[in-house]
Amino acid sequence: MEIVTLCMVHGFLGVPEDWSQVETHLRLDNIPLEKINLLEDFQKLDNSDFLTWARKIQQQFQAAKGRRVFVGYSLGGRLLMHLNLMSEDKVVLLGSHPGLLEGKKEREQNDANWLKKGQNLTKHQWLQEWNKQDVFRNDSVRPIRDFTEEEFKCWLQVLSHWSLSKQELRDSWLKSFKKQVYWACGSSDKKFVELKESRIKGLLPENHIFEIEDSGHGVIFDNPIHVAQIIQGVL
Numbered sequence: 001m002e003i004v005t006l007c008m009v010h011g012f013l014g015v016p017e018d019w020s021q022v023e024t025h026l027r028l029d030n031i032p033l034e035k036i037n038l039l040e041d042f043q044k045l046d047n048s049d050f051l052t053w054a055r056k057i058q059q060q061f062q063a064a065k066g067r068r069v070f071v072g073y074s075l076g077g078r079l080l081m082h083l084n085l086m087s088e089d090k091v092v093l094l095g096s097h098p099g100l101l102e103g104k105k106e107r108e109q110n111d112a113n114w115l116k117k118g119q120n121l122t123k124h125q126w127l128q129e130w131n132k133q134d135v136f137r138n139d140s141v142r143p144i145r146d147f148t149e150e151e152f153k154c155w156l157q158v159l160s161h162w163s164l165s166k167q168e169l170r171d172s173w174l175k176s177f178k179k180q181v182y183w184a185c186g187s188s189d190k191k192f193v194e195l196k197e198s199r200i201k202g203l204l205p206e207n208h209i210f211e212i213e214d215s216g217h218g219v220i221f222d223n224p225i226h227v228a229q230i231i232q233g234v235l
Helices: 016-024 038-044 052-062 076-081 104-120 124-129 149-161 169-176 191-197 224-234
Strands: 004-009 032-034 069-074 089-093 181-186 209-212
Touching: 004 016, 004 076, 004 224, 016 224, 038 052, 038 076, 038 149, 038 181, 052 076, 069 224, 076 089, 089 224, 104 124, 104 149, 104 209, 124 149, 181 191, 191 209, 209 224
Parallel strands: 004 032, 004 069, 069 089, 089 181, 181 209
Antiparallel strands: none
16 A cells, blocks of 8 residues: 655644644545644744745655655645655645735735734734735635734744745746646635636646635635545545
């Protein structure tokens, strides 16, 4: 029987438990599952850029036997797009952006505004405002977050260091590993459906691209069953 190791990486403001609903719909059959904690990773890294994190993950899973399957949601997927994949590896990207073709300055300013709000608002007020953003408008489920003050301040640093405005374009990475990469977005996630049509379709095979029905951006919360089906197909 083929040996497979599964690694799952949550999104911004997330926790490893975000995968719990998806996990309940997977038939893992003794497949080892590692759920990464991005906040802990960020705190441990000396140089917290995308490639440093990717090297850390590669070292962590270097000894894994057989095929490795990496699954990333949103920020988690953006980070995974910096891995140097081995020939048998597979990557599933959920609501993950390959980088901005334009508007980096505007995104940088937007991030700066959120960082400033983090100094002026309580963490609960900040999270309420964050969840009102247009990208989450069609999400049917938004996870409840309860951070300590220290964790909240650390997430603001994550926002600064792993911002989409700091990310280099990953189009060439997607094209290089197109036989190994799968990409999905929520059918009601207007921004990412447009991204799928305008860019992703030109980078990956058609049967590696999915729209997850009845879901906004938060696909792992809105429709964990469909997400699990995609992962199961790759496994």
